[in-house]
Amino acid sequence: DAGVIQSPRHEVTEMGQEVTLRCKPISGHNSLFWYRQTMMRGLELLIYFNNNVPIDDSGMPEDRFSAKMPNASFSTLKIQPSEPRDSAVYFCASNPSTGELFFGEGSRLTVL
Amino acid sequence: GEDVEQSLFLSVREGDSSVINCTYTDSSSTYLYWYKQEPGAGLQLLTYIFSNMDMKQDQRLTVLLNKKDKHLSLRIADTQTGDSAIYFCAAGLDSWGKLQFGAGTQVVVTP
Numbered sequence A: 001d002a003g004v005i006q007s008p009r010h011e012v013t014e015m016g017q018e019v020t021l022r023c024k025p026i027s028g029h030n031s032l033f034w035y036r037q038t039m040m041r042g043l044e045l046l047i048y049f050n051n052n053v054p055i056d057d058s059g060m061p062e063d064r065f066s067a068k069m070p071n072a073s074f075s076t077l078k079i080q081p082s083e084p085r086d087s088a089v090y091f092c093a094s095n096p097s098t099g100e101l102f103f104g105e106g107s108r109l110t111v112l
Numbered sequence B: 001g002e003d004v005e006q007s008l009f010l011s012v013r014e015g016d017s018s019v020i021n022c023t024y025t026d027s028s029s030t031y032l033y034w035y036k037q038e039p040g041a042g043l044q045l046l047t048y049i050f051s052n053m054d055m056k057q058d059q060r061l062t063v064l065l066n067k068k069d070k071h072l073s074l075r076i077a078d079t080q081t082g083d084s085a086i087y088f089c090a091a092g093l094d095s096w097g098k099l100q101f102g103a104g105t106q107v108v109v110t111p
Helices: none
Strands: A004-008 A010-013 A019-024 A031-038 A041-049 A053-056 A065-071 A074-079 A086-093 A109-110 B004-006 B011-015 B018-024 B029-035 B043-050 B057-058 B060-065 B073-075 B085-092 B099-101 B105-110
Touching: A004 A086, A010 A019, A019 A086, A019 B073, A031 A074, A041 A065, A041 A074, A041 B099, A041 B105, A053 A065, A074 A086, B004 B085, B011 B018, B018 B085, B018 B105, B029 B060, B029 B073, B043 B057, B043 B060, B043 B073, B073 B085
Parallel strands: A010 A109, B011 B105
Antiparallel strands: A004 A019, A019 A074, A031 A041, A031 A086, A041 A053, A065 A074, A086 A109, B004 B018, B018 B073, B029 B043, B029 B085, B057 B060, B060 B073, B085 B099, B085 B105
């Protein structure tokens, strides 16, 4: 199994630009999670889906952030417009309904 | 909501044992995990323990759970330089995978 696949691994963009991060969960996993990691705030849960349906988006910072899961094998996290304070590593993780999370390698976002 | 706390830094000599401690606040937490993160990588599940257990051993790793004090620890025996990483404690109420993570403990192994 290839594991959770995230793209891009690194993104550098300018303030105001739209950013789209992508995730392919492990096949057969029912839940998908988006986390953000920064030095100041650690790991923050942004949103999670179960069977492609958003369950809890209370961690999404503001309306500039949106996430979709159109099918069981793909999810996107979009930031529009991006701001320098959005700079972080964004992780996607999936869960096969056993409680444990399998993480991707992360997407490092730098907003100038 | 759940709050998970752990010490931020641990320095240990190669060959010694490391002990990383973690406390959580929600006594209903059933699923307790230890994850390892190496530089530039995602989090990798190391081991886990369910709340109906007191101890779990997996090769060099020993997890101890004190439910009364809501205290979890991870002991790494014969610590190696490859064990240098950030270790995260995480707690969850169910199998859905919604976990509360601690801030992570940076473990540095010196020769």
